Amino acid sequence: MTTVICPYCFERSQAARLPYRCLMSRTGLRGGTPCDPERDDLWAGFTGGTAAPSAYMRGPVFPAPRTMPWSRGGGRAECPRCGVASPVRVCAGCHSDLPSDYCSQDSRIIALIGAKASGKSTYVSVLVNELRHRVGQSYGASLAAMGDETQRRDREMAEDLYERLRLPGTTRPAATGFNDPLLYRLSLPRQGRDGSRHTALVFFDAAGEDLKSAEALNRYTQYLSAADGIVLLVDPLQMGAVRDALPGDGGPPMPSRETPALQIASDVATQLRSHGKGGSRGRVDTPLAVAVTKTDTLRGLLDPHSPLLRNTPHAGGRFDEVDRLAVHEETRSLLEGWDSGALWRQLERDYSTVSLFGLSALGSPPPSDAPADAPPSGPQPVRVEDPLLWLLGRRGLIPVAKPPREGTGGTAA
Ligand SMILES: Nc1nc2c(ncn2[C@@H]2O[C@H](COP(=O)(O)OP(=O)(O)OP(=O)(O)O)[C@@H](O)[C@H]2O)c(=O)[nH]1
Ligand SMILES: [Mg+2]
Ligand SMILES: [Zn+2]
Ligand SMILES: [Zn+2]
Incomplete structure (x- = not known):
């Protein structure tokens, strides 16, 4: 059924x-x-x-x-x-x-949240493109936009970013307009059987400000509590420690201060608990993928061998757990050094299943003389697919290559 x-x-x-x-x-x-x-x-x-x-x-x-x-x-x-x-x-x-x-396939709601300008719209546009091409090829997957409205926006997003090399404009808050969800059909080969399995993916690219208004947050909460998994995007340029560590001149332009990720994570946990999503010790059960965005700006702070700097090959059409844990540990050590590690502590307190990721949708910063444009060579994304694939793998929708022995990494994930 x-x-x-x-x-x-x-x-x-x-x-x-x-x-x-x-x-x-x-x-x-x-x-x-x-x-x-x-x-x-x-x-x-x-x-x-x-x-x-x-x-x-x-x-x-x-x-x-x-x-x-x-x-x-x-x-x-x-x-x-x-x-x-x-x-x-x-x-x-x-x-x-x-x-x-x-209506002919089970729905999976993947909720996307993040402060204003954390990179949500750019991420969705690049993720869809990657699922259609590089990642789709590895897993034998295909992605189709469903319904006239998503098809129109899907075309517009792709033309803007990949043909005109224009970054998405700031997303309209729901209070002044109706932000429709983006509906996609993801088709994956059935594991060990013939044919494919279709899953409807629902993404809401809400405006960052929506997390501030109570009315919009209410609709948001319904979306979050129906979600099979949540992706929280964290802009590293909002972290005081990162701002101090990056060069003022010649470095990326610093965005204005927005709602801290820590506050979004804890507000969302409070809302989800009030919708019955609190499990043991009051921690929310919904799997949470926390992804630090714009990792291209962190290159100077990372070891040249950091797993955050390269894509994983998805060898054999499997999501590699060992690789995910390496990314998780690397991101955790970054978060622990930023703003006294407060974000990671809050996440551990509020959520039972958290995995940390680092991604760059663009691969390099927008040109300094044209900040509304993508880099001239187009988006060269790094690890944008990981959070979604982790969530799909947890649901048994893609094959996962497990580490030789379980229990490494020590995370709740
Ligand atoms: N360096 C770098 N900058 C990025 C990247 N992705 C997004 N940005 C920057 O972040 C800005 C905001 O990105 P958006 O995708 O519009 O962010 P949003 O979360 O949708 O913002 P709202 O719709 O206003 O809530 C962009 O205009 C870029 O300047 C990235 O991968 N690398
Ligand atoms: Mg947006
Ligand atoms: Zn009739
Ligand atoms: Zn309805």
């Missing part, structure tokens, strides 16, 4: 039970009259009702028939009023239309 989590309100339901929306079509009528649009109060309420009244006049919603003739109907059901078969599924909780291919 396929379980679908609505990517808009995060209600969980069985795919077969999702209601339908009538197409109001004049073709295929069986003697009756076509349905008229009617005001969708549930959906209007969910979206805040800020659009023009005509936007809320939609095809009537009707429940899924009790016995679904999947094989015959191809996922369509006949509207009880006009008799025309419709393929459009909606969420029962919020009446948002769901892309048709979203």
